[in-house]
Amino acid sequence: MEFIPIRSYDNYIKANLVISKLLGENINCYLKDENISTIFPVIGNAIGGIKICVAEDDVAKAKELLLQFEEEEKITCPNCGSRNVFYEVENRNVSNWILAIASWFLASYALKGKEVYHCYTCDYKFDKLSDIE
Template sequence: MSDKIIVYNAFYNPIEANIVKAKLKDAGIPCFLTDENVATINPLFNQAIGGVKLNVFEKDVAQISALLADDLELEVPEMDVEKEADKVTCENCGSTNVSYGLATKNKHSWWVAVLSILMAIYPFKANKCYHCYKCGHEFN
């Protein structure tokens, strides 16, 4: 192995890149970040520049992979399984991929539409309902 510097990983979140950099520094592995300032100042350029790049020596890649693999195993939280009784199911297809929010089809009632046209204002009240993301059905 040589002392060649390579890009080990690219991050679209500068904070995440700095956390990984700090872990490597604590383990005594030399590393540095590039394009961090551009990504921090204007996050819209992040994809164009390829994110914040973590640069390391090629000889340290195996040690870094082992260190970060151990950390990933510890940091990944287990998903809480929702109780079946708390889930709302779609009346149309029976799917549980349902959420409560603003209606998309009948967003405003007729009296709100008439009143907003007469007063030349944006409708001030919107209907809420459950929306199924599988079939698109809306219900209360």
């Protein structure tokens, strides 16, 4: 039986969450290159990350399930009900520039800007998922 890579991830937590859902739906699959990508992230990028490989017969059903999982994970905007919402670092903000410059001087990635959910339909921003309820 041949296994075909249908999706790749740079994060082993995300890859394991997705594959456990696929296994729960009786899809015959496994993670390829999980160990090398986790231990040596630079090599992981070069080889295409952690790949979900699915048995040839289950590929169509697995792709359908992946789309369904991604749709379920989308956040709904509390302001307009759109699902065109992304999690991002808030920009156009002086403090972000100060943080970026400080990070460069300290050679650190530890300093980050404020992360928010941003609805691209109505331009509403919110930082807590509890705002949704």
